Amino acid sequence: MSELLQFLIAGLKNGSIYALVALGFTIVYAATGAINFAQGEFFMLGGMLCVSFSGLGLPLPVAAVAAIAATAAIGGAFELLAVRPISDGDPLRIIMVTIGGAVVLRQLALHLLGPDERALEPFTQGASIKALGIAVERQTVWIWALTAVAVVALALIYRKTMFGRAMRATSIRRDAARLVGINASAMVTASFALAAALGALGGVAVAPLTQTAFSVGAGIGVKGFAAAILGGLGNPVAAVAGGLMLGLLESLAAGYLDPVYKDAVALLVLLVVLFARPQGLLGGSGRANV
Amino acid sequence: MDTRTLRALAPLLTAAVVAVLPLLVTDPFLLRVFTFAGINALVVTGLALLFSYAGQVSLGHAAFVGLGAYACAFCTVRLEWPWLLAFAASGALAALGGLVLALPSLRLKGHYLAMATLGFGLLMSLAFVEAEPVTGGVDGFGGIPFPAVGPLQIRTAASLYWLVWAMVGIALVAAFNVTSMRPGRAMRALHGSELGAQACGVDIVGVKVRTFVMSALLAGLAGALYASVVGFVSPSVFTLTASITFLAMTVVGGTSSLAGPLAAAVLLTLVQYLDALIPGIPSETAQTLQSYQEDIYGLAIVLVVAFAPGGLAGVWRRRRMGGDAS
Numbered sequence: 001m002s003e004l005l006q007f008l009i010a011g012l013k014n015g016s017i018y019a020l021v022a023l024g025f026t027i028v029y030a031a032t033g034a035i036n037f038a039q040g041e042f043f044m045l046g047g048m049l050c051v052s053f054s055g056l057g058l059p060l061p062v063a064a065v066a067a068i069a070a071t072a073a074i075g076g077a078f079e080l081l082a083v084r085p086i087s088d089g090d091p092l093r094i095i096m097v098t099i100g101g102a103v104v105l106r107q108l109a110l111h112l113l114g115p116d117e118r119a120l121e122p123f124t125q126g127a128s129i130k131a132l133g134i135a136v137e138r139q140t141v142w143i144w145a146l147t148a149v150a151v152v153a154l155a156l157i158y159r160k161t162m163f164g165r166a167m168r169a170t171s172i173r174r175d176a177a178r179l180v181g182i183n184a185s186a187m188v189t190a191s192f193a194l195a196a197a198l199g200a201l202g203g204v205a206v207a208p209l210t211q212t213a214f215s216v217g218a219g220i221g222v223k224g225f226a227a228a229i230l231g232g233l234g235n236p237v238a239a240v241a242g243g244l245m246l247g248l249l250e251s252l253a254a255g256y257l258d259p260v261y262k263d264a265v266a267l268l269v270l271l272v273v274l275f276a277r278p279q280g281l282l283g284g285s286g287r288a289n290v
Numbered sequence: 291m292d293t294r295t296l297r298a299l300a301p302l303l304t305a306a307v308v309a310v311l312p313l314l315v316t317d318p319f320l321l322r323v324f325t326f327a328g329i330n331a332l333v334v335t336g337l338a339l340l341f342s343y344a345g346q347v348s349l350g351h352a353a354f355v356g357l358g359a360y361a362c363a364f365c366t367v368r369l370e371w372p373w374l375l376a377f378a379a380s381g382a383l384a385a386l387g388g389l390v391l392a393l394p395s396l397r398l399k400g401h402y403l404a405m406a407t408l409g410f411g412l413l414m415s416l417a418f419v420e421a422e423p424v425t426g427g428v429d430g431f432g433g434i435p436f437p438a439v440g441p442l443q444i445r446t447a448a449s450l451y452w453l454v455w456a457m458v459g460i461a462l463v464a465a466f467n468v469t470s471m472r473p474g475r476a477m478r479a480l481h482g483s484e485l486g487a488q489a490c491g492v493d494i495v496g497v498k499v500r501t502f503v504m505s506a507l508l509a510g511l512a513g514a515l516y517a518s519v520v521g522f523v524s525p526s527v528f529t530l531t532a533s534i535t536f537l538a539m540t541v542v543g544g545t546s547s548l549a550g551p552l553a554a555a556v557l558l559t560l561v562q563y564l565d566a567l568i569p570g571i572p573s574e575t576a577q578t579l580q581s582y583q584e585d586i587y588g589l590a591i592v593l594v595v596a597f598a599p600g601g602l603a604g605v606w607r608r609r610r611m612g613g614d615a616s
Contacts, residue, residue: 035401037349037408085596092345095401096541096595099349103534103588111585218530222409229402260420267409274402275394 002133007255008248013140013209015247016147017043020202021224022231022239023154024195029234030171031191034094038078038102039199040221041109045071046200047212048109051118060123068200074105075196079189102217109214120207143205150201151240154194158236167191199224219263226270232280241282301549308455312448321447323566325519327559328454330539331552332512335461336505337540338551343469344501346396347404350411351536354384354506356418356528358513363431363523364424373438377514384510385503392502397495403502411533418525430524437518450519457515458552461508465548468504531584538587541594544601554602558587 021043028036046067053063082097123142128135158164169177170187178184202220203212223246231242246269254262273280315321333351340346358380365376387410395406418425425431436445437453444453468474476497479487488494517523539558543551560567562583565576594601600608 035405037404082592082596092347092401093595093599095404096347097592099347099404099534099537100541100588100591100595103584104592107582107585107588218408219412222405222412225405226409263416264413267413270406270409271391271394274398274406278394278398278402 003255005132005134007251009134009136009140010255011248011251012244013143013247014250015227015244016143017202017206017220017243018223018227018246019240019243020147020150020198020205021220022228022243023151023236024198025225025228026234026236026239027191027195027198029228031167031188032083032089032091032094034091034098035225036192036195037095037098037221038105038217039195039224040217040219041102041105042071042075042196042199042217043203043220043224044109044212044214044217045074045105045196046203047120047207047216048113048118048203048214049200050204050207051120051212052113054120060121064204067204068197071200071203072193072197076189076193078105078196079192083188083192084185102221106214106217113214115214117211117213118207119211120204122208137209139205139208143209146201146205150198151236154198154236163190222270223266226266226273229273229278229280230269232282235280235282238280238282242280245281305459309452312451318447319566321451322519323560323563325447325451325454326516327556328451328458329512329516329519330536330559331458331555332454332461332515333509333536334539334543334551334555335458335465335548336508337536338543338548339465339468339501340505341537341540342545342547342551343474344498346498346502347401347537348407348502348505349404349530349533349537350391350407350409350414351505351509352528352530352532353407353411353414354387354509355513355516355532356414356523356525357384357387358510359517359523359528360418360425360431360513361510362514362517363434366435366518367431367433372440373435373518377437377511377518380514381507381511384513385507387510388503388506389499391506392499396498396502407533408530411530415525415529418528425525426523428525430522431517432522434517434521434523436521437515454515454519457511461511462548462552465504469548534584534591535587538590541591542601544603544605545599547601547603547606550601550603550606561586 021039024039024042025036028034028039049070050063050067053066054060056063058066078101082101083094086093086097122137122139124138126138128137129141130136156164158168166177166182167187167190169180169182170184174184177187206212224243227243227246228239229242230246231238231240246266249269250262250265253265311324312321315324333355337348337351340348361380361383362376365371365379366373369376371379391406391410392403395403419428421427436443437450438444444450476487476492479490479492484494513528516527535558539555540551542558543554562580564579565571565573598604
């Protein structure tokens with residue numbers, strides 16, 4: 001029983017990270033209709049920059065905020081430099097540019113931050129919290145709390161602020177949004193910055209638990225995308241649910257079968273969902289969106 | 291000679307130059323480099339069909355090359371099959387892998403195939419290392435025999451070169467036939483407007499799936515050739531980096547063209563061996579170039595797609611049109 005609980009905790013921990021990455025896919029997909037293949041690199045940049053900033057002597061909270069802000073700026077700049085020049089908005093070209101851009105970001109991290117695997121110190125020191133015969137690392141609690149704060153903040157921004165309404169209007173219909181005076185292309189830039197910030201938050205939060213390196217982006221990108229499509233691409237609530245579900249599936253497969261299968265689970269989920277239910281578990285019955 | 295005859299003659303002239311090259315270049319290492327260029331060209335021809343004519347991208351083609359390479363190694367060494375049979379089996383296995391991936395992801399709009407292939411590529415890199423009884427794990431798989439057709443052994447640098455480039459020639463003729471006839475028109479229609487193509491009665495899913503399977507088949511055959519030429523297969527070859535390299539070659543080559551990607555595949559392969567081609571080049575320059583190779587590929591994809599989506603082929607076409615007008 002306690003073994004199962006322990007697996008569930010590990011699953012929800014990884015699942016929260018996948019949820020953050022999946023949210024990033026969802027936001028850019030809503031704004032552009034394209035899949036952003038650099039999403040995983042934003043996760044990598046968050047973790048790597050935070051380790052580097054903290055290595056420069058910055059206190060951890062400052063380093064974390066600075067890493068997330070810097071990654072968001074990189075995300076926005078990425079859109080301005082590479083995606084904005086594609087005037088026809090062809091999703092195939094946007095995808096290609098994000099693939100190339102992902103390689104450039106990864107290589108920049110390699111050249112500037114080095115090839116080594118690096119780890120961050122935990123946000124709060126101390127032994128794991130023990131209750132009911134299970135142990136929860138303090139960092140896991142941080143991951144849950146930060147993910148919850150990010151999701152609630154995102155929901156509030158989208159519902160209550162003028163900026164959030166403008167983002168939603170742009171994703172529903174771009175030309176109509178422009179007709180009512182919304183700067184639609186600025187909203188696309190903002191979507192990349194926001195997606196980058198969410199990915200970076202995931203990267204920062206998980207850096208104390210798993211070592212991070214310049215090369216982790218592609219793998220987490222695929223998992224985040226699998227989570228997004230498991231829930232239903234284009235729906236933020238579904239992205240979070242998909243992330244948590246994927247984390248649980250992975251953790252149970254690794255726990256009860258063989259740890260080797262852990263990384264295979266996300267791909268199998270991806271293919272099975274594509275085969276059987278491409279609109280995702282929480283998507284509507286209509287197939288217009290896929 | 292007017293441009294029309296020149297255009298008709300260009301493929302023949304190129305083929306002649308490619309065919310006589312081993313008579314002019316005797317250095318076996320250089321011939322090996324040109325052989326690798328041919329193997330890459332084989333993969334890129336398949337990707338060009340997929341990208342230029344069907345508007346799809348694959349981030350996992352190195353996995354198909356790897357499937358072909360390991361299948362060839364396993365069939366020739368462990369099962370002791372004749373080379374030709376192993377070669378065919380390698381292509382068939384890669385094509386089957388392509389079919390399994392393409393069927394679910396190509397039924398959908400958008401570019402799910404790209405993500406499915408990325409995941410497939412990562413999974414296969416993992417599998418090549420983990421499936422040690424079959425693949426030899428991290429240590430790789432050695433002792434793969436040279437190609438042989440019946441009693442005829444192909445083992446000299448020049449004959450391996452000819453074998454590889456003959457396969458490239460066959461692939462190009464097949465691809466040209468596919469693109470210039472009914473399936474090709476269907477593919478181009480698909481690239482222009484999926485809805486429009488569908489309205490004209492084009493079976494869009496069928497066309498996409500067949501294109502993808504053909505490109506996976508070519509990648510698998512290229513992998514089998516690689517395994518036979520080198521004699522050793524290591525999992526570090528079939529990574530995401532290799533897939534990105536193939537993609538960069540295709541994109542730089544350009545859309546709606548087979549000649550452009552072919553040229554790009556050869557040029558970008560030669561860049562990797564610059565120190566062998568230009569004897570005077572300082573080794574530091576070559577090393578720096580090598581460590582920035584992936585940056586160059588990534589940047590090339592971004593720049594070409596954002597600012598010159600026609601690639602090399604597009605530049606040619608524009609020059610030709612400009613020439614006609616003047």
